[in-house]
Amino acid sequence: MEPPQQQIKRTQKNRGFYVRMKLLQHKHGRPHEKSCFFRYYKWLLWLSLTLYFFSPYLITTTTNTNTNDNKNPTFLSKTRVVSASSRALIEFTGSDSQSHILQQTHDQQGLLSSLKDLKIYVYDLPPKYNTDWLNNERCSNHLFASEVAIHRALLTSDVRTFDPYEADLFFVPIYVSCNFSTVNGFPAIGHARSLLSSAVNLISSEYPFWNRTLGSDHVFVASHDFGACFHTMENVAIADGIPGFLKKSIILQTFGVKGKHPCQDVENVVIPPYVSPESVRTTLQRAPANGGRDIFAFFRGKMEVHPKNVSGRFYSKRVRTAIWRKYGGDGRFYLQRHRFAGYQSEIVRSVFCLCPLGWAPWSPRLVESVVLGCVPVIIADDIRLPFPEAVRWAEISLTVAERDVGKLGMIMEHVASTNLTAIQKNLMDPTVRRALLFNNQIEQGDATWQVLSALANKLDRSYRRSMASSQ
Numbered sequence: 017m018e019p020p021q022q023q024i025k026r027t028q029k030n031r032g033f034y035v036r037m038k039l040l041q042h043k044h045g046r047p048h049e050k051s052c053f054f055r056y057y058k059w060l061l062w063l064s065l066t067l068y069f070f071s072p073y074l075i076t077t078t079t080n081t082n083t084n085d086n087k088n089p090t091f092l093s094k095t096r097v098v099s100a101s102s103r104a105l106i107e108f109t110g111s112d113s114q115s116h117i118l119q120q121t122h123d124q125q126g127l128l129s130s131l132k133d134l135k136i137y138v139y140d141l142p143p144k145y146n147t148d149w150l151n152n153e154r155c156s157n158h159l160f161a162s163e164v165a166i167h168r169a170l171l172t173s174d175v176r177t178f179d180p181y182e183a184d185l186f187f188v189p190i191y192v193s194c195n196f197s198t199v200n201g202f203p204a205i206g207h208a209r210s211l212l213s214s215a216v217n218l219i220s221s222e223y224p225f226w227n228r229t230l231g232s233d234h235v236f237v238a239s240h241d242f243g244a245c246f247h248t249m250e251n252v253a254i255a256d257g258i259p260g261f262l263k264k265s266i267i268l269q270t271f272g273v274k275g276k277h278p279c280q281d282v283e284n285v286v287i288p289p290y291v292s293p294e295s296v297r298t299t300l301q302r303a304p305a306n307g308g309r310d311i312f313a314f315f316r317g318k319m320e321v322h323p324k325n326v327s328g329r330f331y332s333k334r335v336r337t338a339i340w341r342k343y344g345g346d347g348r349f350y351l352q353r354h355r356f357a358g359y360q361s362e363i364v365r366s367v368f369c370l371c372p373l374g375w376a377p378w379s380p381r382l383v384e385s386v387v388l389g390c391v392p393v394i395i396a397d398d399i400r401l402p403f404p405e406a407v408r409w410a411e412i413s414l415t416v417a418e419r420d421v422g423k424l425g426m427i428m429e430h431v432a433s434t435n436l437t438a439i440q441k442n443l444m445d446p447t448v449r450r451a452l453l454f455n456n457q458i459e460q461g462d463a464t465w466q467v468l469s470a471l472a473n474k475l476d477r478s479y480r481r482s483m484a485s486s487q
């Protein structure tokens with residue numbers, strides 16, 4: 017039944033130690049880096065073996081000589097370097113109470129221990145569900161492209177298993193946002209539900225895994241406006257609701273609000289919108305070296321002077337209209353209503369970047385501002401932001417209530433004269449930027465990594481583990 021390639025992969029599955037080592041490395045495809053990595057890897061292996069044999073000595077001496085052992089710099093820096101192998105060490109030493117010292121260092125770093133040996137099976141669906149759509153180049157680059165990026169990253173990741181019987185979770189790769197047409201000027205993803213339901217029919221009839229849990233260990237991406245409701249207009253999204261066949265599954269979605277909402281009434285993880293890491297790198301390379309930010313407040317995008325009343329709803333709840341009307345002529349504000357491909361070069365020149373709601377509360381501006389070092393000014397009441405454990409949003413952004421949009425100028429001036437420097441400093445933290453970008457191959461701490469880390473907290477849904485623990 018299995019293609020030969022998959023059988024080969026299976027024989028590798030017990031090499032957990034090696035796999036863990038690999039997971040901790042940044043996996044750039046560039047060849048010279050690769051050879052460098054392997055040299056480093058050998059060294060790591062040597063060091064970890066040494067540490068393995070001498071660890072009881074090391075640990076006892078450090079605890080004896082320094083009661084404040086967690087702060088001992090030489091010991092800590094050593095365990096950092098060998099963090100992957102010391103994880104294996106912990107497993108060797110088992111219940112040894114001294115292993116707690118090592119364990120703590122890991123939890124602080126939030127590294128591999130958080131993935132709990134998560135194993136994901138990625139369904140190999142016919143191309144009409146995914147890769148066919150890539151003929152349209154926009155498909156893998158637009159703001160909804162996390163559905164493509166997560167799939168790609170999983171295919172080469174070490175959490176992927178080729179044996180569905182040892183999987184904790186099942187990833188169903190469907191690109192529903194590629195065919196993002198505009199019907200009468202409004203965005204439409206009308207085909208999404210039928211595409212999804214056809215894929216679910218396929219996997220539930222051809223594989224036994226869907227039926228045994230009714231999909232509760234299956235993972236889908238819903239990266240457009242109202243997530244699991246698969247519609248771009250909130251009223252229609254709510255009326256349609258989440259497709260019945262998805263209600264038990266895990267949805268990775270850009271949409272998130274605090275409190276109840278029919279479109280997040282499902283197990284979910286809020287993910288950032290997709291911004292191409294290459295475009296960010298290019299923008300940063302081209303940015304002036306001294307990084308002067310000569311624009312005080314920046315916004316480029318749709319700003320209707322007279323928003324249409326679409327079944328009782330106005331675009332951006334008229335927030336963008338209010339901004340345009342009040343600050344359109346204000347010299348501190350650089351507001352542009354037309355598309356411009358080079359807008360990222362404007363973000364690197366800006367101090368504050370406005371991130372008002374559109375049809376949905378979230379926008380790609382949230383990510384673009386952060387990764388380009390512009391303080392995001394979030395104007396979207398009750399928005400639930402991605403990866404709150406990795407990104408402390410309150411420390412890197414400014415939140416303005418929708419009803420206070422008329423005081424925007426005053427609020428920003430106040431921050432500029434008080435804590436702007438502190439916010440900008442927090443924003444420079446590379447771990448924050450990394451957490452919001454999806455790379456084609458997983459990098460430690462990047463957006464796909466954060467997704468996996470969130471999924472690792474849902475292992476109670478793993479059929480395999482529940483079977484193992486009930487025996």
Ligand SMILES: *[C@@H]1O[C@H](CO)[C@@H](O)[C@H](O)[C@H]1NC(C)=O
Nearest residue numbers: 195196197204205206207208
């Ligand atoms: C793309 O979406 C539109 C509207 O939702 C739909 O009519 C069309 O059939 C879709 N195209 C394909 C190739 O599925």
Ligand SMILES: *[C@@H]1O[C@H](CO)[C@@H](O)[C@H](O)[C@H]1NC(C)=O
Nearest residue numbers: 220221222223224225226227
């Ligand atoms: C799963 O359940 C559906 C509906 O009951 C059924 O049609 C399908 O054949 C089942 N799949 C398997 C693999 O048994």
Ligand SMILES: *[C@@H]1O[C@H](CO)[C@@H](O)[C@H](O)[C@H]1NC(C)=O
Nearest residue numbers: 323324325326327328329330
């Ligand atoms: C918007 O349209 C709805 C009906 O679609 C109507 O009930 C409501 O009064 C309109 N609101 C405004 C401010 O025009």
Ligand SMILES: *[C@@H]1O[C@H](CO)[C@@H](O)[C@H](O)[C@H]1NC(C)=O
Nearest residue numbers: 410411412431434435438439
């Ligand atoms: C900066 O000041 C504003 C307004 O006084 C406050 O709301 C915000 O929490 C402060 N942010 C930081 C990171 O100190």
